[in-house]
Structures are given as structure tokens and as C-alpha cells.
Amino acid sequence: MGARIITKPVNAVRRFLPSSVLGRNLLAVLVALIAVVLVLELTTPFRNAQLATMSYYAIAAVGLTVLTGLNGQISLGHGALMAVGAYTTALLLGEDAVPFPVAMLAAALVTALAGVLVGAAASRLHGPYLAGATLALAVGVPGLAIYFDGLLGGEQGLPVSSPRAPDWFADALYFLSANDMSSAKYLAYLGWATLLLVMLLLANLMASRFGRVWRAVRDDEVAAELAGLRLGRLRVLAFVVSAACAGLAGSVLAMVVRLAAPSGFTIVLSLSLLTAVVVGGLGSLGGALLGSALLVFLPPAVTNLGTSAGLTGVQAAQLAPFVYGVVLIVVILVAPGGVMGLLRRLWRAGTTTSSDQGGTR
Amino acid sequence: GGRPGEGDGEGGGASDVGVTADTIKIGAHFPLTGVAAPGYSEIPTGTKAYFDYVNANGGVHGRKIEYVYKDDAYNPTNTSQVVNELVLQEEIFAMVGGLGTPTHSAVLDFLNSSGVPDLFVSSGSLLWNQPEKNPQTFGWQPDYEVEGKIIGQYLRDHLSEAKIGLFLQDDDFGDDGEKGVRAFVGDRIVAAERYAPGNTDVGPQIAALQASGADVVVGFNVPSYTALSQLTSMRLNYGPQWIYSNVGSDPALVGSLLNRFSEGKVTDASVLDGVITTEYLPGVEEKDNPWTRLWQRVWDEHGGQGELTNYRIYGMSEAYTFVQALQAAGPEPTRAGLVEALEKIGPELTGPALVPYRYSADSHAGLSGVKVVRIKGAGTEDLSPVLVTGNGDTEITEHTAEHAPPPPNGIPDMKPVG
Amino acid sequence: MTLPDTSETRFADAGSAPPPLFTATGVTVRFGGLTALDTVSLAARPHEVHGVIGPNGAGKTTLFNVCCGFVEPDEGVLRWRGDPVGGLRPHQLAGMGIARTLQGLGLFAGLTVLENVMVGADRFRRTGFGSALLALPRSAGDERRLRERAMAAMAELGLADAASAMPASLPYPVRKRVAFARALAADPELLLLDEPASGLGAADIAELGELVRGLASRMSVVLVDHHMDLVMAVCDHITVLDFGRIVARGTPAEVKDDPAVIDAYLGEEADRSGDHG
Amino acid sequence: MADGGRDRELDIRGLTTRYGPVTALDGVSVLARPGEVTAVLGANGAGKTTLLRTVSGLVKGSDGAVLLGGRDLAGAPAETIARAGVAHVPEGRGVITELTVEENLRLGELLGSARRGKADKNERLASVYGMFPPLAQRRRQVANSLSGGERQMLVIGRALLSEPEVLLLDEPSLGLAPRVVAQIFGLIRDLVDRERITVLLVEQNARSALSIADTGFVLNLGRVVASDDAEALAADAELRHAYLGF
């Protein structure tokens, strides 16, 4: 088998990797960062803009995959948490603007706080009851913006003045690639830097005790409780972590879209996040990334196909959701573990022969 | 490290993005899917039909107009994405007719900072008229305040005893309209009920209007809510004089929606009979109007499936205005030139609309007025002359100029300016 | 109501044993109309294996559940080292030094064997959320310590090779030992075992018996099981429940011949199977 | 599905079952005769449960035949096999915990009356309640509230209600008090003698299983390593030592 041959070099490479969690994760982030710079510098401004969009979906999705994949709590309401982050950002980047990193931090904090509330309620609920409550959250929270239209701008929302690239940054990249810094590209850098930071922190958590006990709580509540784990607290903590990510995602969204408006946080957004996470492969950061890419790149690709196949604009537009729906179904039917599950299965099919899984008797 | 100055010459000659020797590409965003799609998704089909018609007749300055419209599902997040796509990937020359207040707000900054002309937003919000801040953006339809004012004056002069109720969409649309109405009859408003778009149960709102004793209800709402409010008041046997803003009253659409409830005892087509509304474009029902005849011809030749509707006429009318602007921009159009030309020709611009445009160097507001009409059978009868006004305290005046018919070939003939 | 303390004192005086580590006194539990436990008392002494037996539905698991805080007794007091513990919650047990295995397996299916056992050792963690988030060296040190504890517990049960296996891939007796190791990793002073022998073959049961006897030198054990060979072989004291009441207590030998026990629980052939071992 | 009377033998021939790369059964042949209890013994992981699951159709064997009165059931869906009269008391979790005790029993009874025509269902329910008094008191309770042993009683009672021709018992003594084990074994023996049904009994506790069995098969690593009269097996010290642990 082909994969068997490559395990040796892989093992050899593994030996050179740093042994500490932090070291390994940092190295991965560094590699990813280089990839991001390369991709952003080599692609068109339009792709940059799409990548910026993907970054906020992905930030929310990695947070959600921790909540749902690791801790087993389903949330159909992450869009609402993104709204909290987006509005916080919009308010802070309004009239007397604070520096945007401060706004982002504040967005994460405020949303985390909201996450404490939601998480505390959610920690008592299970399965469809949790789904129902979070679904209501998704449709309910945007209503707040309409009710407090004086502060939050009602249906129209709040405009956001997105940050411009500081000169040193633009210069540095020009020096590297001789490309100009468009605003789309800068926002993409911002989004991806945030995403990588979030992924670093989440990867740290997943490799730590928290990753383990969250999964334990997911798998068997009773046994977890007997081992001294406080179910409620751990659930709330998972919710808070995931909410903070959603808040950051909302913040990036607000800056990329330049607007925080209720119709940007419909139930469709919440459901899309969940589908992204599951299609990519529940519980895996890479899977969340893949799922977000699908969310951003699939619909326009399909619409374009439709248009070039001679469909009218309206039909082509409907084709995208149609294909998206079909893809969702097919992925789950064909690869119930999502794309990551599929990859892992392929990988394992190649490697098990070489490792000694003889069983212990 | 030293590098060439940024900003690709916004005023310079480099801005003929999207223009080739024989084509010019423009774009728009519309809700083609989702809750807002019904009705509004027809607008770009009208626009496209008219552009095809123009193209078939030689285009503008020899260039064919390529019109790309994309779906945003009425979600501002998507709008920002598809507009990115239009501007950065499709490299459109200008945005024409992008629809919706919250949606278009999301791309206002982007379009303006990228120097993309943003013409004729399909919405009557006041936001599009900020030439200082958003020099590229122009409104098109009469804004809701102007319409509200004219309705308010009508109420003051002709229904002077009535207690007035308002039925408002809970956003700028309702707010701007309310502002206009209140300016004239604020003291007689006994109830202002708002509905949240998406919540189709308007029973409580109508019940409250009924309880307030309003004998006239002014609705600033979209067409589906006109139908819903009519159905609900029928249920309650509540029969005030209804006045709907132009956006919500499309008699053809609403009438066809309502008259199908045959077994629901709404048999005759006259459900909307007697309802008051406003007009600024000749509609499908005015079969003899030369403009309508033109639109019918265009639709028959270049339309896709379906009938000509008022939404399609709306789209064609915007397209017509755009052709005028493009002609005025001259044989070598630039983005800056287009904006400049529109500002210049604004005052003398005529077309399918009954009223003049307000475009100038310091106004990007669209049409300046409406006439008040009563729906009668399939058509309408005028209740007021064509009235024009502006925002704020501007007087309402009569617009007496004759509405010119379209040119025989159906294509405007604006002379290049400057 | 009978005086709950009488039976307790009788047993407290019975030997010159050290004071009990954990006592449940006068515990009554009702589920609707059903009285699952009726003024039951139990004392767990250091270095002693205490057996609880009785017919199905007698209330054994319920008694464990009371001791663990899963069921709140309608009446009765729990004491840990003599101090009353009111409103006990299950997650407090580990911190107090009490561990329990479940009647089923209760393994975390998505965790490797090592991780399963590390969860058991979780009470020895020292660092918090912040250091985990930033993957500070402190957090890594913490992990190392937990891993060492877990490995020690696994080594004791012969599970060292299975560290990276998923529980589902293991034979049943091995899985049973994983659950055991997880309980031991908490380094408990009191170990509650609910049917540890169920589903095991004779050889495994014998091995289990030795293990439990060995543990008694370190901790106090309370054991519920229906395998009389095991119970009779490892217990110092036995409490017999029937219909939620205590019908007999004493040493294995005393209990085995108690007619009430034979009648309610062991049945006719009881002594024959008890002899073997 | 009127399958004629009872009194049919279960003839398992060369059954092979794989879980991915693991071969759990490797050409196992077992003959279980009506009116007899046939014990299947072996250490943990020998393949006993797999044998029963393959016979009842819960897992698909890759090879071999399962003949019930001459009809090959191998590969048929589990519900068809159940309707043909094979009742499987699974290892551990066999109750539907969300249903009440009585609903669980009614499911067995439904199968029984489908197979045997309408008998008096209340009477038959009552007979099970008579066998297991704890169930009678809890008939309206959700099975989730039952103790481990009570659940086991429920599953066995339910299987009996389905009027089986072949009864597959996977460790029926699991979690039961010694007295109840004796009672159940007695009951099975009675049933076999009276109704001449065919019983395949899987047990860890080889000694007590052999005490009621007529014949026995010993499995090891998915193969039959010995088969004989129950008494002969129990007397074979070497075998006992190597595979049966007593």
C-alpha cells in the first residue's frame, strides 16, 4: 500500500518536531502564516475578499467545533453570538473610535460574557431542547437591534469604518511581494491573523486537560461527574470559549462587511456554521476550516456554472442553494465523519498495517 | 521602501474599468432567493430586457451593455460578498440599481472608496443622497419622506376630519414615510403600528388600529403586507380608507394576490378598489400609455418567461435612466465622467417618470415627487396633480410640464456633456 | 421510626476496629410509592472490604447512589471521617477521596485508554484555564504528572500496553480493568465497586478478587456483586439487603448460613457454589 | 407466518463472521436439538456473542449456513429471523429503557401472537409477571428505572412471551442474584422439557451452564475446540482447565 511507504519518512519528520504542545502548535501556525501570506499575495483582490469572508466563518466555526465536537453541545444560535461581537465592534469603531484591536478584544469579552449567560442556561439542556433554545436565540437576538434602534440602528444596522492598513505593514508587504495593499487584502490579513491566533489557542486547549475533560463530559456524564468533573462549569466554559470565538468572528465580519445589521445574522448564518463544522468533520479544527471554505467558495462557483450553462440569473441563484443542500446530504451519507473523517479513514487504512494494534490480552 | 503612490487615480483617465472597445460591464445585487425574492427578483429581469433591447439597437456609443446581477438574498453580509465579486472579479464599470436599504448600506463605503459609480439604488431611503460623503452614490425612486409629505398634504386638504392611523414597516422605510406624513397631520395621528418584516401575523397591529378608531390608515409597507393587512382587516370587518405608499400598492400584484381567494368570498377583483396610493411611473394597466407600450414591446422582444409586471417596468425605467447617463458621459466613458455627467444633466433629465430628478452637484436625490391616485378597477384615477417637493421644509408644488412620450425608437438620445 | 443509630453503634462496638471512614446512617429513599431503601446504615472502615449483597432490586445500587450524591435520601445522614456531609454532589467525591465504578462500564468511548484513566486522576491537576490556553510549561508539567499517575494505575492492572487503544477495540475484561484503573488513578481512600465481576470469566474473577484484597491494604472498599465466590472470598463484612431493608450483617461465614439470606437471596444451592473458590 | 409446530433443530454449519480485519467466527458448526439445552462456552472474546448475533441476523456472516428445520436463515434480516421463531436475549442492554415494563413485554407478546395466532395475551402477560414478581409491581414504570437484575428479568420474560422455537440466551445470569439464576435455569429446563424448544445457552459460568445443558460446545478464538455431552465436558479436567476456568 502506498501510504505504508510514506509512514517512515513521516515518522522521521515527527522526530524533528518540537516535543512540547506549544512548540508544535506554534510551528504549525508559523507554517500556516507563511502559507497565508503566499496565498494572499498571489491571488486577486477578489479572492482576497473571499478569503477575508472565509476567515470570519472559520473563526466562528472553529469555536463551534470545540463546543459541539468536543463538548457535545449543539448550538443553532452561534449567529446570534456573532451579532453580539459585531455590534460591540460597530459601537466601538463608531464616532470616537478606539483602536481596532481594542474593539476586537472587547467584542470577544462581551460575547464571552453573553456566553456565560447562554451557557449557563444551555448547560441544563440536552439534544433537541438545546437545539430549540439556541434556535430561538438565533432568531431572538437580532430583534434586540431592532428594538433598541436608537443605539443599534434598527433594521439598517450600524456602519463600521473598517481599519486601514498602517503604512509600515503595507510597506513591509510591498517589500516582500511588490504588491500594493488593497483594503480587501488588509482585511484578509487581519481575519487570517485572528483566525490563526484563535486556532493556536484552541489547539492548545484541545491538547490540554480541557480537551480531555470536555470530551469525557460529552461521552459519559455520570462517569465524568464521578471523576470529579463539574459538568455545569465545564459546559459553561466550553460555551464561553466558543462564544468568545464567535464574538471575534462577528468583529471581523463587521470590519469586513463594514456593517452590523440584523439581517446579517439570520438563522441561515447559524445553520451554515453548524453545517460547515459537520461537513468538515466534527471536532477538528482543520475540518472547520474546510467547511468554511465550502461555505464561501461553493455557492459562487455553482452560480457561475449555472450562468454559463445558460440559466437566467434567478435560476442560477437558486441553483447554488440547491447544490449546497445536495452536497450537505451527500457528504453526510457518504462520509458521516465529514471530510476530515474521510481523510483520517484513508490515512488509517494505509497505516494500520504497519503499526502493532494486536490487542492486549 | 519606496513605492509608487497608491490610489489608482480616481479622477484620472485610468478608471475605464469594465469598458472595452465594444462592451461596457455593469452590475447589481438583488434578492433572487429567500424571503425578499418574490417581486423584487423581477426587477433585474426588466433591466436586462431593456439593455438587451438597447444592445440590439446598436448599444450606447457603439458599446453593448453587459449587465451582471447577483443574488444577495437580502442579506447585507452576502451583499458585501457579491459586490466584492462584481467589483473585483467581474470588474464592473458601475453599479446600477442595487436593491435594498440594509443591503446596500453594507456596500456604500466600499463602492465609494473604490470609486465605483453607484447609480440608482433601488430603495427610497434618504441615505443615498449624501454627495459629500458618498460622491458615487445616487438614489432613483422618490424617497419615502417626499412621498410621505405628499400623502400628508393630501390628508390635510382632503380628509380633514379623519383620525389617522399608520401601518409601518419597522425600519427607515416606515420611519421616513412617517416623518413626511407627520409634517402635515401629526396632530391627527391616533396610532402608529409597526410590523417587523418576516413576521406575517399582522392581526395584533390591525386590531390595535381598529381599536384606536382610525378612519384612515396610511401604510408604508411592502406588497405582501398590503395583502396581509387587507386580509386581516377583512377578517375584523375593519374598513378604513387605506392609503398605501407606492412601494406596497402595486395594484396588479396585490390585486392578483387578493382576488384569488375565491372561496374566501373575495370574489371580485375590486378588493383594492377605492384604496389610495401614489404613482410616479405609468404602470402595466395603462395599456395606452406610450411608455407602457414601449415596455411591452421591449418585454415581448427581449424578456424571458413571465408577463410584464410593474417590477419589470421599474427595472426598465432604471435602465433607461442609466442609458441616458451613459450617453451623457460621452464616447469614452470614465467612472468619474459618468458621475459628473449625471450631476450635469440632472435638471433636464426626462424619461418614464412623471416627475423630474433632483440630481446636481450637491444633490444625489432621485425623483422629486408623485401624484396621489385612487385605485379603480384595474387602473387608477388621479386624485391630485403631479406634485413635487424635496426633503425637510421644501414646499410641495405642482409639476405642470407635460409628460413627454418616449422617443420613437425607444432609446434616449442624450448629448455628451462637457 | 426505629432509632437509626442502634444498628450503627452495635457494629461500631463490635470490633476494636478504627473509627469508620465513611458512614451512612438511617438512609431512606422513596421513588413514588416504592421504598427503595428503608433506614439502612452502612459503615466503611479503613483497610476493610465491605460487601453489600441482596436480591435484584434490593436497593444496592441505590445505596451507592446515595453515597455518591446521585440520589438525595429522603432521610438519613452521611458522614465522612465523622463529619456530616449534607447535599453531597457527585463531583465532590473525587476531591474527598472517594471513587466508584459503575454497574455498566461507563468508559469514555471517544478517549483512549490512557486518557480515560487520566480523567480519573484529574483531581491532582494544579493549573488552570489560563495556562492551558497558552500552553504554558506549567500546564505541560501538570499533564506529565497526571499521565504518570495514570500510567501507574494502568501498570498495576496490567494495562500499560493498551494506553493508546480505544476502549471499544478491547475485550470486555480489559475494558472492565480500564474502568477500575480510572477509579484507582484518583488514589481514593474509599472505593465503591458496583458489580465489578459481572460479565467476567472465572479466571478473571479470581484475579479480581486478589486485586481487591490487595487494595484493602491501602483503602477501604465497599463491594456489590452477585458472584458469591468473589464476595465470600474477599469481604471482611457483609451487609445483606432485601426490599430496601437490612436483613443480615456479619462475616461471610455468618451471612452464608443465615436462613434469611438463603431464603431471600442465595437459594437452595447456595452453599454448594460457595465452597468452591 | 405459520411455521408449523416447534420441535425443530438449529443446525449451524461453518459459520464465519468478520469484523473488519478481525475474524471473530471461523467456520463454527453447532447443532442444537429441540428439547435440549445446548451450551456454548468459552473465555471472554471467544466469539460466543458473535455466534448468537450472527444466528439472529444482527451481524452478517460472510460464510456458512444457519438451518432452522431445514430452512437456511443465514443472511436474512433480523426481523425475519425473529418472526421465524428465533428469540435472542442479547448480552446486557436488551431493554428499551424509554418504554414501560409492560410495553416492553407487549412487544414480545405481539411477536408471539403474530407467530402463534391470538392466544389470550393477558393471561400470558400474567404468567410472566408470576415468574418475575418485581416486574408486576413496576409494569407502568419506564424500564429505565429498573435495577440491573430487573432489566435482565424483563428481557428474558419478553423473549418467553414471543413463543420462540429457538431461544438464544447470551449470559442470562448476568447481574442476577444466585437464587434467580437458579430459578431461571430451572425455568428454561422446564420449558425445554415441556415444549421441546431449542435452546442455545451462552454462559461465562460454565459450571452452572453445564449443569442444565444436555450438550456443550467450547469455543476458542472463533473455533469450536470441543463438543460433547454436558456431563462429559464437565468431567474433562484438562478442558475445564484450559478453556472453562473451573
Added chain:
Amino acid sequence: MQQFLNITLGGLSQGAIYAAFALALVLIWRATRIINFAQGAMAMFTTYLALAVIESGQSYWVGFAVALAGGLVLGAIVERVIMRRVEGGPELNAVIVTLGLFIGLQALAAIIFGATFQSFPAPFGLRGFTFGELTVAFTPFSVFIIGSVLVVMLALVALFRFTDLGLRMRASAFSQEVSRLLGVRVGRMLTIGWAFAAVVGSLAGLLIAGGNLVHPAYMDAIIVYGFVAAVLGGLDSPAGAVAGGLIIGLALSYVSGYLGSELVTLAALAILVAVLLIRPKGLFSKIAERRV
């Protein structure tokens, strides 16, 4: 007073609609332990079917029958072809598949039937009953709605409580393996569950559409409120679904009429959270669960 009465009556008929939808969810939940997010889209589809029939000149009732029959077939097909493969697997996978179905069906409907508003007839009058001077917001059609919902509820209670089929369906939902061992044709039960649920869903779709406007997304709001109603009632209980539907319908009507319609969605959230915090498994759930 009249306003209060009208708001109340309006809330009741709206609530009955939520209840109808919630009943479909409860049915499918009891029969397969899946929350069918595509319920609304399926109902929308069959409603368009009815509309096509009615527009071709047939009577309302022919269209009605066609929609229900269409639901039966659609439900069965969806179960057979798609859901079969995720039943009994991870809960979330089923959720995602139904979401995919929801998105796909809605788009398909827009492609086939167009994304425009269409009016849908009602079989009975849409004018409120009049008592002397007073007209109340209660029409013959409202009577029909409430009547149908009650009939469906009673039918479901009877199905699950008194019939063997109901027992088999529930058993299959809880444990496929054990059910199969008991000779239950699990596949058939699940198909029947989906088919029945789709019929009830289609009925809900018709009731909502009657005397109203339809477009491919017209069920969206109902999905949310219907789901909230079902959860409120406790998902397992048909009576709970109806109670939940009425509670939501009334409460939202009052909020909309007296506090402002922008608060409606928030109110739904508040009610749900308040109820679930006190009873985490809904109003009609049986508690006392044994964990160990």
C-alpha cells in the same frame, strides 16, 4: 376590550397553526428520534402541489387531498432514500441532512414554481364572525384550523397510546436493534413514521397557506415557532405540542399587539428559556430519570 378579544382570537388561530406544525415534529420525533428541519420545506412543496392542482381547475378539496397524498409519498421517499442511512447514527448527522434537505427543497421549489408570491385559496370564509355590532377575528377557516389540529392530536394520541403500530413505531425509534430482535420491521416503521409526519406537515402547510400568500420561504417563520412550540410541550407529547403551540401563539399575539412586533422573536426566546429552565424537558415531560 374588542382589541383584546381580537388579539386573543388571532393568537389562538395562529397558535393552532404552530401546533399543527409542532404535531408533525412530535410525530417524527416519536417515530424516529430525529428533528426534521425539512418539515417546513416538505410542507411547502406539497402546498405548491395543491396550488398547481387547484389552478388547473380542480376544487380546493382535490388539491387538499393531493397535497396530503403527496406528503405521504414524499415522506416515504425521503425516509427510504436519504434518512435511512443516518437513522440511528450520530444525532447531528441527521440534523445536518434535514437541513440540507430544507435548503435544497426550498431552492428546488423556487426553480420549479418561481420565487414569487402566490395567493392560496381557503375552503371556508375568511370574514370574521359577527355578533351584532361586533366582528371578531375568528373566521370559519379558523374553526377549520382548530378543528383539524384537534383531530390530528387525538389521532396521534390514539396511535401511540392504543395501537400496536404506535408501540412498534416507538420501539423502533428508541432501539432499532432490540426492535428487530422482536420481529418489528424497523425499516417499515421508520418509513411509516416519516410518511405520517409528512402528511401532518402537509396539513400544517395547507392550513398556514389557506387564505394567505405562499412563496418558497413562507414556512420559515413557522419552522422556528413550531419547533419552539414542540420543545415547549416536551417533544414527546402530542398534547404538549398543541399546548405549546397555543401558548406561543397567544403570547406572541399579545406581545405583538401591546409591546411591539419587533419583540416577538425575543419573546419566543424568553418564554422558551423560562420554561426550559424550570422544566429542562418541556412542560409535558415525565421527570424522574434514573442515571445510574
